[in-house]
Amino acid sequence: MTTLAEYLKERRDQEWRAELRKKLKGKERTNIPRVKMPEVDPNERVKFQNVEVNLGLSIEQAQREASRCMDCVNPTCIEGCPVQINIPEFVKNIERGEYGQAASNLKLTSALPAVCGRVCPQEKQCEEQCFYTLKLKKEPVAIGYLERFAADWERESGSVSVPECATKNGIKVAAIGSGPSSLSFAGDMIKLGYDVTVFEALHEIGGVLKYGIPEFRLPNATVDEELENLKQMGVKFETNFIVGRTASFDDLEKEGYKGFFVGSGAGLPRFMNIPGENYNGILSSNEYLTRVNLMGAADDKFDTPVLRGKNVAVIGGGNTAMDSVRTAKRLGAERSIIVYRRSRVEMPARVEEVKHAEEEGIEFMNLANPVEYFADENGRVNRMRVQYMELGEPDASGRRRPVPIEGSEKDIDVDLVIVAVGVSPNPLIPACLPDLKVSRWGTIEVGDNMQSSIPVIFAGGDIVRGGATVILAMGDGRNAAQSMHEYLSK
Amino acid sequence: MANLTTRFFGLELKSPVIVGSSGLTSSVEKIKTYEENGAGAVVLKSIFEEEIYFEYEAETNKQDLGYHNLEYLDYFDYEIKNDKIKQALELIQKSKQAGVSIPIVASINCHSGSEWVFFAKKLEEAGADAIELNFFVLPSDAELEAAKIKDYYFKIIGKVLMDVTIPVTIKLSPYFSDLARMVKELSETRMAGITLFNRFFNIDIDLDKKELVAANVLSHPFEYLQALRWIGIMSGRVDCGLAASTGIHDHNTALKMFMAGANAVQVVSGIYKHGAGFIKELVKGIETWMDKNGYQNMDELTGQANLQKVKNPSWYERVQFMKHFGEFDGE
Incomplete structure (x- = not known):
């Protein structure tokens, strides 16, 4: 049985890849700056819930970025991919202009390449293990952008390949x-x-x-x-x-x-179980996002109700928190705030999501944690008490743990709170x-x-x-x- | 037969024998058994803030998935915390549904001020009849002044008392430079009882392994003397009930505590050693002695030998052996 290493070597030894490697010197490849993902202007995109922020790479951008890849003998990037996509093979196919082939490479091990190219935290996976990151201390090859490019190109080309399937076994x-x-x-x-x-x-x-x-x-x-x-x-x-x-x-x-x-x-949404959390206007990110994403609450054509607020606080620092706070902004919030008890460095959210959120005017209240909510006479949340934190020793996740600062409580006006502290x-x-x-x-x-x-x-x-x-x-x-x-x- | 009804935790107890905070009170069946054997109340095992942190660490280590599960684990300490409260709630509710009629007291031990208040409120919501604060700051910080430690105690206690409506008691350590004043000041808050003293986890050194080990998990009968002295000193001088804890291994020791001024005794090690029947023996022994000595009820007995009532009160305050031991020849 062929091992993964043997398989990868065999693929790398294909004539076309060997030829492609000779086309540019190593220095010429490493001197190419990492591509920047074209985006919709932040002021424009916050008006729409369904306008994708990232526009995707052009063919020229994708080929140039793909040519940065060194086609390493030992492709460490693959070790960072949980589904073990043959990354150099699909990237090199993009470099030589075989975009459909690149998409086929992706689909060998990934059922959802267009999705993964958009939502995977590549900076913590394949790109973290890229030769550029590990050895050159430079920005990695934009593997995620290229994955998206290949998947999108195939779809837009109209000639979507269907992976081969074995003869039906009837089970x-x-x-x-x-x-x-x-x-x-x-x-x-x-x-x-x-x-x-x-x-x-x-x-x-x-x-x-x-x-x-x-x-x-x-x-x-x-x-x-x-x-x-x-x-x-x-x-x-x-x-x-x-x-x-x-x-x-x-x-x-x-x-x-x-x-x-x-x-x-x-x-199953999780809550913090702090006083006042049952007031109207405090809901889970699950509920909030499901109403908007699945049930069309942001669209006037749908009857789905969703609470809107002027001062919206989202509790948490993960991708779901970023999705919620940016959604709130798009639904008309004047102030959309991330309230997170650790610092920016410890946030679990993808770097790109945090960057996009900042561009869109999201406020970040780091090292702060809600301890109580207050409501108006109708039971609608109108104030949130946060306690400030400082960072203590690192915990088992390797991140410094938040330690409450006694007596540091401060009240903030809010009329909508979305709790994004994880799910069960x-x-x-x-x-x-x-x-x-x-x-x-x-x-x-x-x-x-x-x-x-x-x-x-x-x-x-x-x-x-x-x-x-x-x-x-x-x-x-x-x-x-x-x-x-x-x-x-x- | 003597009436053993007493008051502690701000509540009427049908017996002065309380099962102290420990793993003993972890199930409905055990709590029922203690009641059947004559316990006047049970204190649940403390919810430790520190334990929540350790569990969080263990869960994070177990997942070992680095970035992938970070969003799931980011607030997992709340999940553990809420699970602890849920467990306490279930234990309290199921015990009451099972017919337990004696008070069920919840106990907490936290580091941070906000957590004391959080847990106290949640345990009140869970149906606890009273709260016991298992409160101790080990004065190991060489930079920390005693006044600041004391200030911290009162700040936390003040917050808890402000936010909780059920009775709140404290299980205190003897390690205060102004212990009498501390106990008195505590009794002047809305504190519903003070237990003297908390028995701590102790360490020892294993000479063979050359490492630290846990020392004497269970108390010994001779350990009651410190609590006896301080109950005797403070009885009649405080605005709340007193309970004795540590070293109460038979009814004679319990009776001494009552005579010194305790309204109740908390027992743990005796039950660990002899089972729930220990409570029955204790209660029976107390009753028999009271009957034999003509005491009708606990009020008649409590504090009869406290500092204010004994003929030789200076004994309570004597700490040096002087003549007594000068004449002691070891025989």
Whole structure:
């Protein structure tokens, strides 16, 4: 069996890649500055919820950026990718102008390249492991931008390739939930010849990609086009289908399903449980973003109500907090504030999201944490008490922990508060399977092969990890597909 | 038969024997058993702010996914904190549903001021009958003046008392340079009781392994003397009830505490050593002795031998052996 290293070497030794490497000297490649992503003007884009901020690279920009890649003998960038995309191969295909081939390279291991190119935290993954970052201490090759370029080019070219699938084996498997882990699982299983059905509780496919991530960051049309690719491959989708309610696992087994992948996500919002948190005008980021992203609350054509505020505070420092605060700005807030208890350095949000938020006039109240909310006579929040923090010793995450400064409390006027302090696993599946082993926190316990305590059930993504990046969830889906295939092949 | 009804935690207790804060009070079944054996109240295991931090660290280490789970783990300490409160709420509610009628007292130990108040309020909401503040600042900071430590105590206590309506008590350490004044001043707040003294985790050195180990987890019978002295000194001089804790291993020690001025005793090590039946033995022993000595109720007994009532009060304040030990020949 060929190892990954052998496979990568074999691919690198292809004649066209060897030739391409000779086209420019190393110095010429490293002297090219990293491309800047063209963006819609901040003053313009904040008027629209569905105008994507990043415009994508032009062909010239993409080729020039791709030529920065050194096509390393030891491509460390791949180690940073949870789905192990052959990064140098797709980048070099862009450099030589074979954009469709680049897209095919991506789709070998990623079911959602256009999505990943937009929402992956590349600066903490592939780009962090890039030769430029590790050895040259320079800005890495913009792998994420190039991934998006290749996926978008293929889609816009109208000649979308459908990955090859093995001969159908007639074995039915189910994916529960239609977020990134399930879609990735479905993509790999269909390639292996299985009969795959994805069951989604909501009316839309896509899970967190649709209800969680705003269109200014990830257009729904982009997600739909990736889903279309899976449909072309033969994956079936059932919407408005709650496994455990609409049909039980037993029902599905009777219908012939031999294996189940649970990717039901983390849809349970978390709150801080501080005084006043139940006042009107304080809601979870889940609810807020679902109303806007999935149910069209920002669009006058929809009846979906959503609270709007002049002074909006969003609690948290992750991507969901950035999505919420920028959404609030787009819905007309005069003041949109991130309230985060650590400093800017410790924020979990992608660097690009923080940059975009700043450009759009979002205020950052760092080293501050809400301790109490107050309301007007109608029970609507009108004031928030924050306590200031200082940074203590680093905690297990490697970040300095916030330590409250006693007596530092200050009141701030707010009329809408969105709490974005994380989410918990969806409890429905564990609740209907008493033999399923779950942790104290409600996550499904699985082995390294993503198999649960019930052998026919595999799981991955947020329902296992509590919360994870899109790409890590996709990695779980791939891992589970491989393991289920081995299990069902016995 | 003597009436053992007493008051502590600002509440009427049907017995002066309280099961102290420990792992003993972690389940409904155990709490029921203690009540059946004659306990007057139970104090739940303290919620430790420090423990929440350690659990957060452990969870973060377990995830070991670096950036990928950072958003999930960023506020996970709140999840742990809320889980602790949920557990306390379930224990209190289920105990009451199961017919437990004695007071269930919640206990907290925090570092930061805001957390004391947060937990006190949440435990009140959870249905605790009273709160015990397990409060101690180890004066290990060589730069920190005693006055500042004392100021910190009163600031926190003031905040808790302001925000909580159920009775609040404190389990105090003996390590104050002005202990009598401290106890008196505390009793002049809205404090519903003071327990003397908190027994701390102690360290020892294992000479074979040459490392630190936990020392004497359970108390010894001779450890009661310090509490006895201070209960005796403060009885009748404070505006709230006093309870004795540490070293109460039989009914005789409990009776001495009552005579010194304690309204109740908190016991833990005796139950760990002998089971819930220890409470029954204690109560029976107290009753029998009171009957035999003609005491009808706790009021008649409490404080009979305190500093204000004994013939030789100077004994309470004597700390040097002088003549007594000068004549002691070790026989």
